[in-house]
Amino acid sequence: MADFFGGLMFLDIGLLNREGSEINLFNKMYRKVNSVFGIKFGKWNPLPKIKYISVFKTLQNQTVNYISATATVTNDIILLNLFYDRNKKTTAYSTSDKADAFDVAQHLAMALEIDIFDATERKTKWL
Numbered sequence: 001m002a003d004f005f006g007g008l009m010f011l012d013i014g015l016l017n018r019e020g021s022e023i024n025l026f027n028k029m030y031r032k033v034n035s036v037f038g039i040k041f042g043k044w045n046p047l048p049k050i051k052y053i054s055v056f057k058t059l060q061n062q063t064v065n066y067i068s069a070t071a072t073v074t075n076d077i078i079l080l081n082l083f084y085d086r087n088k089k090t091t092a093y094s095t096s097d098k099a100d101a102f103d104v105a106q107h108l109a110m111a112l113e114i115d116i117f118d119a120t121e122r123k124t125k126w127l
């Protein structure tokens with residue numbers, strides 16, 4: 001019984017700790033954030049001059065460890081990467097829903113006045 005409750009406690013702490021990024025399109029600022037118990041930490045920085053946004057489909061591996069058992073789950077994920085300063089990039093958004101990815105990409109592209117590069121299929125294209 002103690003193992004069961006210990007496992008739940010470990011799972012809850014893992015679910016409450018998040019990493020990500022935020023973009024303030026109005027002020028042209030961004031920050032990498034860590035969120036613990038819903039409180040966000042991260043320093044705002046000026047958004048660099050973004051050249052384009054890439055919508056990219058890839059695989060995400062997630063490994064879960066519990067006492068002596070380990071399981072790895074692989075899922076399709078779509079990343080929105082913002083490219084700047086030649087080929088530097090930062091991931092702005094991730095989702096498993098292709099329609100959602102393109103909705104967010106369209107919004108960012110309009111706000112930042114940039115093009116979208118679709119890399120979700122074998123044949124890539126500019127939108």
